[in-house]
Amino acid sequence: MKVIQSINLLQNNIFYYIFTTMDESTAKAKELFRDFLNRKDLKKTKERDIILEAVFDTHDHFDAEELLILFRQKKIPVSRATIYRTLDLLVECRLVKKISFGEAHFRYEHIFGHEHHDHLICNQCGQIIEFYNKDLEELQKKICRQYDFKEQDHSLRIFGLCKSCQ
Amino acid sequence: MKVIQSINLLQNNIFYYIFTTMDESTAKAKELFRDFLNRKDLKKTKERDIILEAVFDTHDHFDAEELLILFRQKKIPVSRATIYRTLDLLVECRLVKKISFGEAHFRYEHIFGHEHHDHLICNQCGQIIEFYNKDLEELQKKICRQYDFKEQDHSLRIFGLCKSCQ
DNA sequence: GTCGGTGCAAACTATTTGCAATCGA
DNA sequence: TCGATTGCAAATAGTTTGCACCGAC
Numbered sequence: 001m002k003v004i005q006s007i008n009l010l011q012n013n014i015f016y017y018i019f020t021t022m023d024e025s026t027a028k029a030k031e032l033f034r035d036f037l038n039r040k041d042l043k044k045t046k047e048r049d050i051i052l053e054a055v056f057d058t059h060d061h062f063d064a065e066e067l068l069i070l071f072r073q074k075k076i077p078v079s080r081a082t083i084y085r086t087l088d089l090l091v092e093c094r095l096v097k098k099i100s101f102g103e104a105h106f107r108y109e110h111i112f113g114h115e116h117h118d119h120l121i122c123n124q125c126g127q128i129i130e131f132y133n134k135d136l137e138e139l140q141k142k143i144c145r146q147y148d149f150k151e152q153d154h155s156l157r158i159f160g161l162c163k164s165c166q
Numbered sequence: 167m168k169v170i171q172s173i174n175l176l177q178n179n180i181f182y183y184i185f186t187t188m189d190e191s192t193a194k195a196k197e198l199f200r201d202f203l204n205r206k207d208l209k210k211t212k213e214r215d216i217i218l219e220a221v222f223d224t225h226d227h228f229d230a231e232e233l234l235i236l237f238r239q240k241k242i243p244v245s246r247a248t249i250y251r252t253l254d255l256l257v258e259c260r261l262v263k264k265i266s267f268g269e270a271h272f273r274y275e276h277i278f279g280h281e282h283h284d285h286l287i288c289n290q291c292g293q294i295i296e297f298y299n300k301d302l303e304e305l306q307k308k309i310c311r312q313y314d315f316k317e318q319d320h321s322l323r324i325f326g327l328c329k330s331c332q
Numbered sequence: 333g334t335c336g337g338t339g340c341a342a343a344c345t346a347t348t349t350g351c352a353a354t355c356g357a
Numbered sequence: 358t359c360g361a362t363t364g365c366a367a368a369t370a371g372t373t374t375g376c377a378c379c380g381a382c
Contacts, residue, residue, distance in 0.1 A: 041336090042336075042337090043335090043336060043337065043380085043381050043382075044381075044382095045336095045337060045338080045380080045381075047337080047338070048337090063371090064371080064372080065370095065371080077339090078338090078339095079338065079339045079340075080339090080340095080372085081338075081339065081340080081372090081373080081374085082337080082338060082339075084371095084372060084373070085337085085338090085373090098268070100266040100268060102264070102266060104346080104347075104370070104371075105370075105371055105372085106371085106372090120309075120310070120313055120315050122315075123318060129313060129315070131309060131312075131313065133305070133309055135305055136302075136305055136306075136309070139299070139301055139302055139305060140302075140322075140324060143286075143297060143299055143302070143324070144286070144324060144326070146297075147286055147295060147297065147328075147329070148328075148329040148332075149286050149288075149295070149324065149326055149327070149328055149329065150326045150327040150332050151324050151325070151326040152289060152325055152326040152327065153324075153325045153326070154322065154323060154324040154325060155321075155322070155323050155325075156306075156320065156321070156322040156323075157320060157321050157322075158306060158309070158310060158315065158317050158319075158320040159317070159318055159319045159320060159321075160310070160315055160316045160317040160318040160319070161315070161316040161318065162313075162314075162315055163313070163314040163315065166314075166316050207361090208361075208362090209355080209356055209357070209360095209361060209362065210356080210357095211355075211356075211361090211362065211363080213362080213363070214362090229346090230346080230347080231345095231346085243364090244363090244364095245363070245364045245365075246347090246364090246365095247347090247348080247349085247363075247364065247365080248362080248363060248364075250346095250347065250348075251348090251362085251363090270345070270346070270371085270372075271345075271346050271347085272346085272347090333382105334381100334382090335380105335381095335382095336379105336380090336381085336382100337378105337379080337380075337381090338377105338378085338379070338380090339376105339377100339378090339379100340375105340376095340377095341374100341375095341376100342373105342374085342375085342376105343372105343373080343374070343375090344371100344372080344373070344374085345370100345371085345372080345373095346369100346370085346371085346372105347368105347369080347370080347371100348367105348368080348369070348370095349366100349367085349368070349369085350365105350366095350367085350368090351364105351365090351366100351367105352363105352364100352365095353362105353363085353364090353365105354361105354362080354363070354364100355359105355360105355361085355362070355363085356359105356360100356361080356362090357358100357359095357360100357361100
């Protein structure tokens with residue numbers, strides 16, 4: 001199911017009409033984000049809306065700069081500072097995950113509508129392969145019990161060479 | 167077995183004599199580092215020696231700034247730039263591992279004389295618990311085979327609450 | 333109207349780099 | 358000797374922050 005949706009931006013007396021199709025999980029994420037903002041007495045702004053949509057449109061591990069470039073290309077006026085501030089909020093309400101792939105900066109991925117997964121990272125071409133393994137999850141739970149540790153999140157990254165780079 | 171060892175530093179016409187005890191694994195690491203430097207036609211300098219020792223003295227996950235502070239306290243003249251440059255070399259020759267615990271900077275740990283291990287990280291007090299699980303290693307190998315992926319390294323971090331913070 | 337939000341530029345943190353002086357082989 | 362290494366300070370990359378203005382409720 002797709003939902004047709006429009007955003008109106010008024011800037012320098014020019015209206016920007018942006019029509020996008022929004023899938024169900026984006027719609028659900030929006031709802032959750034709205035609830036989160038309400039709970040925290042924060043305001044719903046068009047910038048936060050735009051960023052959430054861009055994040056859920058990207059089925060990839062993006063960084064803050066990439067979002068900024070995307071917005072500039074599309075002539076959508078959202079500043080770098082707002083991107084960082086909004087990503088923090090999205091991480092706080094657990095719609096987005098902040099991850100480090102061993103680079104000098106952070107990447108993000110949306111997690112709503114996605115199963116938890118881990119990553120295989122190719123040291124040669126940089127390709128990132130997502131995988132999920134049930135046994136692995138079980139084993140980690142077992143390890144946490146051993147150490148009396150209450151797990152909240154985890155991240156397994158396997159670095160090496162992908163099939164085509166070997 | 168401990169080895170008594172001395173380093174002489176000549177700086178501003180003052181000799182600094184630093185006597186340290188060096189355990190076997192540090193001695194072995196030094197040897198490996200020396201070989202690495204030889205292979206690469208790089209020079210053995212007192213700074214590189216000092217940094218290697220400090221790294222192997224620390225049984226913890228330190229960062230570059232902590233090393234610098236340590237050297238300043240002990241009045242050992244080694245610059246920040248040299249610390250970063252030498253850590254890169256130690257990572258390259260696989261005596262040291264560069265890890266990210268989700269902070270804005272990197273940490274390092276020496277790996278020689280240590281079994282591979284993974285980390286439980288307490289979100290409350292910041293404590294880092296190291297663990298090793300054989301089944302986990304096996305399972306990861308199996309996953310790599312599934313994806314035709316040649317593993318070179320991996321890192322599993324489980325974030326949550328340690329026993330005393332729950 | 334009242335705060336909270338935004339954009340901008342400046343600040344800040346971690347890290348890297350250019351360069352002249354110094355040092356190791 | 359001669360190129361590699363060092364320390365310094367400046368540059369860079371990523372991110373955060375102060376502040377004046379703007380906008381959601």
